[in-house]
Amino acid sequence: MVVKNLGNGFFEAARDGGQEAAKEIGGVELIYTGPTKPTAEGQIEIINSLIAQRVSAIVISANDPDALVPICKKAMARGITVLSFDSGIAGAGRLFQINPSGPELIGQKQIEMASKTIGGKGEIAILSATAQATNQNTWIAVMKKVLEKPEYKGLKLVDVVYGDDQSDKSYREAIGLLRKHPDLKAIIAPTTVGITASAKAVTDQKLVGKVFVTGLGLPSEMAGHVHSGAVDTFAIWNPIDLGYTAVYAAHQILTKKATGKAGTTVSIGRVGKLTIAPNGEAAMAEPYVFDKSNVDKFAKMF
Ligand code: RAM
Numbered sequence: 001m002v003v004k005n006l007g008n009g010f011f012e013a014a015r016d017g018g019q020e021a022a023k024e025i026g027g028v029e030l031i032y033t034g035p036t037k038p039t040a041e042g043q044i045e046i047i048n049s050l051i052a053q054r055v056s057a058i059v060i061s062a063n064d065p066d067a068l069v070p071i072c073k074k075a076m077a078r079g080i081t082v083l084s085f086d087s088g089i090a091g092a093g094r095l096f097q098i099n100p101s102g103p104e105l106i107g108q109k110q111i112e113m114a115s116k117t118i119g120g121k122g123e124i125a126i127l128s129a130t131a132q133a134t135n136q137n138t139w140i141a142v143m144k145k146v147l148e149k150p151e152y153k154g155l156k157l158v159d160v161v162y163g164d165d166q167s168d169k170s171y172r173e174a175i176g177l178l179r180k181h182p183d184l185k186a187i188i189a190p191t192t193v194g195i196t197a198s199a200k201a202v203t204d205q206k207l208v209g210k211v212f213v214t215g216l217g218l219p220s221e222m223a224g225h226v227h228s229g230a231v232d233t234f235a236i237w238n239p240i241d242l243g244y245t246a247v248y249a250a251h252q253i254l255t256k257k258a259t260g261k262a263g264t265t266v267s268i269g270r271v272g273k274l275t276i277a278p279n280g281e282a283a284m285a286e287p288y289v290f291d292k293s294n295v296d297k298f299a300k301m302f
Contacts, residue, residue, distance in 0.1 A: 001059050001243065002058060004062075004130075005063075009192065013243065014086070014240070016240055018247040033046055038129065038130050040132065044067070051075050057081040058080055058081070059246040060094075061084065061135075062088060063130060066090050073092060076095075081095060083095055083096060083097070085243075085245070085246040086099075087135035088281065089134070095260040096260050096280050097282070098284070099281055100283075102286075103138045104142055106216075107138075107139045107143045107145070110188050110215055111146045111152060111188075113215075113234065114188050115155055117186060117233065118185040118212060121185075123156050124184070124187070124188060125177045125188070126157065126161070127170060127187050128140060128160065158184070171197040171198075171200060174194075175204075184211055185210075186212045187214075189213065189215035191215070191216060192217050192236070195216060199228075200225075208230045217231070219301070219302065220300075233291045237286075238301075240301070244268070245268050249266050252268070261276065264276055
């Protein structure tokens with residue numbers, strides 16, 4: 001399992017799910033790895049060494065849709081099963097991509113949450129992960145489309161910045177947004193690292209109640225910010241199930257229980273079935289929304 005970078009709680013939860021699948025299947029050894037910083041170069045180096053180690057399968061959350069295609073093609077040419085999950089690789093570089101949820105739903109949900117919290121009116125900004133991240137860029141494109149709908153005409157997107165899924169850089173970018181846009185009403189961070197850093201920045205600047213943070217976060221990291229009022233609602237899917245699905249799916253392909261071809265299904269143990277759409281992507285469940293009423297219960301899980 002190659003993740004965007006190490007030290008991210010979201011991927012640690014995915015790793016736990018992957019380990020659960022490995023144990024359940026039996027005879028599977030899961031190597032959890034990733035670069036220190038979320039770059040394609042770092043992932044290319046790692047995949048090169050995984051090819052040399054002759055692993056059977058690679059499941060990867062990619063830092064770039066295109067830059068990883070050649071190295072993943074090389075891995076596939078050596079007989080390694082390559083799937084992407086969470087953040088995808090372009091079609092030529094993997095057998096299929098596992099999306100946690102449909103990109104449209106994820107984009108729509110984030111605008112909906114921001115709009116509801118600030119009463120449908122005011123300036124909003126996006127604080128993302130890296131500028132090359134496949135998943136965040138897809139969601140941002142959807143968000144921009146959703147903002148064109150008449151019901152969101154009161155919302156004005158004033159900035160999009162990148163914290164590179166590093167806590168310190170995300171925090172600095174959030175502070176920058178707050179200084180540059182004194183009328184800002186909401187920060188949408190479609191990344192678990194960015195949303196935590198943004199909530200901390202709003203709190204440190206004593207702007208709780210004036211600027212609201214929303215986006216995609218882990219209940220375990222967000223509970224305090226929900227109770228403080230810095231965050232009204234946020235969303236996410238189950239990262240443990242995502243990791244479980246990626247590892248399980250790779251094993252189904254390796255053991256020829258599934259082909260992974262468009263239009264077919266892959267059965268995924270306790271999670272159910274994945275259907276591969278014509279575009280070579282499969283989507284799991286709907287994003288789940290958290291607020292004061294349910295965050296503590298889920299904080300114990302992920
Ligand atoms: C961060 C990563 C990951 C994304 C989540 C929501 O942990 O960028 O790719 O899916 O946020």
